[in-house]
Amino acid sequence: MKCIAFIQTKAGQASKASLEAAGFAAGMGETTAVVSGELTGDGGLGNAGVSRVLQGPADLDDSQLARLVSAAATQEGADVVVCAQDHLGKAVAGRVAVRMQAGLVAGVTEAPEGAQFTRNVFSGKASAQVKGTTDKLVITTTPNAIGMPEGTGATAAVEAFNADLGDRKVEVLEAAQPSTEGRAPLPEAELVVSAGRGMKGPENWGIVEGLADAIGATTACSRPVSDIGWRPHHEHVGQTGIAIRPNLYIAIGISGAIQHLAGVNGSKVIVVINKDPEAPFFKAADYGIVGDAFEVVPKLTEAFQVL
Ligand SMILES: Cc1cc2nc3c(=O)[nH]c(=O)nc-3n(C[C@H](O)[C@H](O)[C@H](O)COP(=O)(O)OP(=O)(O)OC[C@H]3O[C@@H](n4cnc5c(N)ncnc54)[C@H](O)[C@@H]3O)c2cc1C
Known part of the structure; x- marks a missing residue:
């Protein structure tokens, strides 16, 4: 063949x-x-x-x-x-x-x-x-x-190699590549730290970035977070966003709606951090931490930094 x-x-x-x-x-x-x-x-x-x-x-x-x-x-x-x-x-x-x-x-x-x-x-x-x-x-x-x-x-x-390629049908006027700040592009990333509305506001993303930096992960988010402009649209994962299959997906303050899971349920290991023990995401998780993200995430980051 x-x-x-x-x-x-x-x-x-x-x-x-x-x-x-x-x-x-x-x-x-x-x-x-x-x-x-x-x-x-x-x-x-x-x-x-x-x-x-x-x-x-x-x-x-x-x-x-x-x-x-x-x-x-x-x-x-x-x-x-x-x-x-x-x-x-x-x-x-x-x-x-x-x-x-x-x-x-x-x-x-x-x-x-x-x-x-x-x-x-x-x-x-x-x-x-x-x-x-x-x-x-x-x-x-x-x-x-x-x-x-x-x-x-x-x-x-x-x-x-060349061939009859015809004329361009689309002219690119300007291309702006999303800044991934040295991180792997989301579709190819093996480690992803993702966060949702549970983070309360964009000013709190420092702890998400901190955890991502500590383990060399790419950051992602739920749809409402990008819809309201807390995070850029290229980070939105799910049914209407990017579908990813990293080796590790850490979901912080994300409820686990079916439309979100549709884009991440191929991940090899899913870790969920949520203060609500009834959050649907726990059913899809390999490891779950019931707790306040603002306490749990900095502790996790610190632990990874020691390793
Ligand atoms: C047609 C359609 C397509 C959609 N496509 C997508 C898609 O592609 N991707 C997507 O993500 N969504 C999509 N959605 C939206 C989806 O249904 C959910 O509304 C969305 O995923 C919820 O986002 P969230 O989990 O960030 O927010 P919420 O549902 O508000 O959940 C926030 C979570 O954070 C937890 N939390 C709050 N405070 C803390 C804290 N201090 N510490 C820890 N946890 C905390 C809460 O317990 C809660 O579980 C789509 C919806 C529709 C109708």
Whole structure:
């Protein structure tokens, strides 16, 4: 089987979510990666199991990226195209599926078993086994679900690649990247400290940031907190926000409404801190602390700082 992996890069290196997608593809068959723009060396892709990298031009819009990936798939005679299930991966995957007249399996969470794939359904409350019925398939992999590929130690050959990409359909006038202050981007973060309305106001977020700093975590929040402007919208997790699957999710002063859980219930370990012992979040927690966040969180931070 021949696969194409669509790779996004940051500072010349493949993103973590893209490396997971590349490793997933390499597990299915011989994999060629497609990158748009800057790349340092092979961007870490040979180590993820990729044999060749096709490097296209920089600064493409979503539809041009889809054309680039589709052209690479045609050139390579690929049966499968794999993208990360993130903002750009989703925008590209659907367009590539239409171009290739391929089935689209979105949000895969485990390595394939033969021709079967596991994906989340009902906002992560259940999983489904699916299989493609078309000759060609486009698959998106959920970040932090499949895990990083075991390093092969190999280096992939990088070749310049171009195709008829058409004109830009969307012009970016200004791009402002959310400041994560040196923390991992939320969809890729392995450790997340999240807080809700129980924090009472934005002036109290210092203790949330303090705990996140102590363990090297990324911060997140519940929807009302971003709706009322206590925290930026890019931190909002849940059904209508970002869905994440970190190794550790610490929820502070969040009630655990079903719409919130929909975005975080794939986390490997959930720790809930809430002063209400009846808070629904405790039912989904691996560890729960019943107590006032303003007392518990500083003590936790202090304990982590001692370690
Ligand atoms: C269509 C739809 C989509 C939605 N999508 C999302 C979504 O994507 N994400 C999301 O988060 N929500 C979403 N919601 C909103 C969701 O239903 C809840 O209203 C929301 O998650 C509640 O946020 P919260 O837990 O921060 O606040 P609250 O429900 O007000 O809970 C605050 C919690 O803090 C606790 N607390 C208070 N003081 C302290 C203290 N000192 N120490 C410790 N604990 C304390 C309280 O006991 C309580 O459990 C959606 C709702 C709808 C209708």
